[in-house]
Amino acid sequence: MVGGRTTVLSSVVSSQLVHAEYGGVVPELAAREHMKAIVPVVEAALLQSKVAWSSLSLVAVTHTPGLMGALLVGLPFAKALSHSLGVPLIGVNHLEGHVFALRLENPELEPPFLAAVLSGGHTELLVVEEWCRYRPLGSTIDDACGEAFDKVAKLLGLPYPGGAEVEKLGREGRESIVFPVPDPGGFDFSFSGLKTAVLYHRRDHPDAPRADVAASFQRAAVAAVTSRIEQAVRRTGLRVVGVSGGVAANGFLRERLAELALRHEFRLVIPRPAYCTDNAAMIAAAGTERFARFGPSPLDLPAAARTPLA
Numbered sequence: 001m002v003g004g005r006t007t008v009l010s011s012v013v014s015s016q017l018v019h020a021e022y023g024g025v026v027p028e029l030a031a032r033e034h035m036k037a038i039v040p041v042v043e044a045a046l047l048q049s050k051v052a053w054s055s056l057s058l059v060a061v062t063h064t065p066g067l068m069g070a071l072l073v074g075l076p077f078a079k080a081l082s083h084s085l086g087v088p089l090i091g092v093n094h095l096e097g098h099v100f101a102l103r104l105e106n107p108e109l110e111p112p113f114l115a116a117v118l119s120g121g122h123t124e125l126l127v128v129e130e131w132c133r134y135r136p137l138g139s140t141i142d143d144a145c146g147e148a149f150d151k152v153a154k155l156l157g158l159p160y161p162g163g164a165e166v167e168k169l170g171r172e173g174r175e176s177i178v179f180p181v182p183d184p185g186g187f188d189f190s191f192s193g194l195k196t197a198v199l200y201h202r203r204d205h206p207d208a209p210r211a212d213v214a215a216s217f218q219r220a221a222v223a224a225v226t227s228r229i230e231q232a233v234r235r236t237g238l239r240v241v242g243v244s245g246g247v248a249a250n251g252f253l254r255e256r257l258a259e260l261a262l263r264h265e266f267r268l269v270i271p272r273p274a275y276c277t278d279n280a281a282m283i284a285a286a287g288t289e290r291f292a293r294f295g296p297s298p299l300d301l302p303a304a305a306r307t308p309l310a
């Protein structure tokens with residue numbers, strides 16, 4: 001460990017409700033909402049933490065991956081802040097942020113361990129060999145896990161983002177429909193076939209209770225995740241598994257993972273739901289470690305829509 005513990009003094013999240021109307025994220029609107037939110041959110045975070053601007057010593061910011069319009073609001077803002085305060089800037093890969101969310105409440109967590117990042121845009125299984133050094137095992141070959149939840153939510157007439165809505169509806173239903181658990185082989189994931197199976201089921205059985213569809217879809221999606229993790233634990237022999245990203249907030253997934261951990265005697269680390277979904281505390285944690293290891297990022301650090309974790 002180089003960067004050390006992260007004490008969260010404040011964590012302010014601005015969620016964009018504007019997309020619900022469209023059933024998905026509209027990139028142009030996301031960028032505009034970022035513009036409106038960025039100054040009030042940073043001010044609120046400082047206010048809550050009772051830390052003065054002049055006490056800041058490092059500015060950490062997501063520079064990849066993500067929607068270009070959103071990155072092009074956050075990154076220049078962070079650069080301007082770093083320059084005007086005279087403190088270093090550190091660019092963070094958003095996925096690395098999700099990995100560091102695991103350490104927020106478990107400061108003693110040390111690599112090597114297995115990590116699964118399940119978000120709206122990514123589904124990654126990797127070995128954290130050392131902090132900031134990763135060995136990818138598998139990822140999705142089509143839709144991300146959260147994306148599948150969002151698409152199924154839409155098919156069921158639920159609002160966007162739909163993951164938590166599918167979970168809520170699923171709690172009232174029975175797992176009576178057998179949806180295939182997708183298996184593209186190796187450590188990879190696939191969710192688009194499962195989403196299509198739900199689509200056909202809705203078309204062919206329009207009267208089937210929506211709660212049963214939600215519960216059955218969720219069972220299959222969660223089984224796809226737990227089976228990969230089980231396989232990776234067996235293959236790597238690692239005894240610590242961290243699961244993060246928005247989908248890790250799902251109570252059903254958390255229960256299944258807890259059972260798996262008992263059965264295979266590994267230690268399971270899942271952040272509290274607010275640290276599973278996107279938050280700035282995880283970016284600060286990743287940035288602190290990255291800065292301690294590699295020093296600051298240049299002020300001309302570019303934003304990039306896609307960069308794998310390496």
Ligand code: KG4
Pocket residue numbers: 118119120121122145146147149150161162163164165167245246247248249250251276277278
């Ligand atoms: O990590 P995250 O907040 O943002 C991205 O980096 O994408 O993940 C958002 C994703 C969305 O697809 C959302 O539907 C899903 O996480 N999600 C959930 C739950 N809460 C959020 N999926 C299933 N169950 C939940 N309770």
Ligand code: ZN
Pocket residue numbers: 094098119120245246277278
């Ligand atoms: Zn995320």
